[in-house]
Amino acid sequence: MRSLGPALGALLLSACPLPQSVPQTDSTITPPRIVEDDSLSPRQTRLAFDPSCLRRQAFTIQATVGDENDKEPVEYRWFVDYQPSSQERRSPLPESGTVEGPQQPPLTRRPLPPLTFFPADFGAAAHVLELTVSNGFLGGDQNPLAFPWRTPSGGFEIQSFRWLFEAVPGSGGCPP
Helix, strand or coil: CHHHHHHHHHHHHHHCCCCCCCCCCCCCCCCCEEEEHHHEEECEEEEEEEEECCCCCCCECCCCCECCCCCCCCEEEEEEEEEEEEHHHHHHCCEEECCCCCCCCCCCCCECCCEECCCCHHHCCCCEEEEEECCCCCCCCCCCCCCCCEEECCCCCCCEEEEEEEEEECCCCCCC
């Protein structure tokens, strides 16, 4: 009788489903994406401006963000010549902000407010204008990480797009 005990116990356990381990998944949330083909204006990513113009040249930059999750807001930040070590160059432009999910189709597209950029306001050299989007950023200067104002909060990611503005004297295009 004693020899049946372990065999009977094994038989009973084989009929009872045991909890299985759940496969681990990456907890990263897919970030919103800048839709390049749809909305970037000007379409070139390399633009010339004439620093000798008497009136400031303005470039209107438009972008659309694609995001499958229409319930979460998307934060966007504009930077000029981003440098983590420079207080002035690591701070986002005041035109940065948040855009809520669309109320009408297409629910996956969110146009951002256009940015009017005056490259000569930042000096006569070349400049990199950067748009960075995410569902969540960590705070700015209180963040000890290497990229203040561009570091995503836990579980989120960022995506960036850049335009290069080159100072080309005599390139024309001066506003009237």
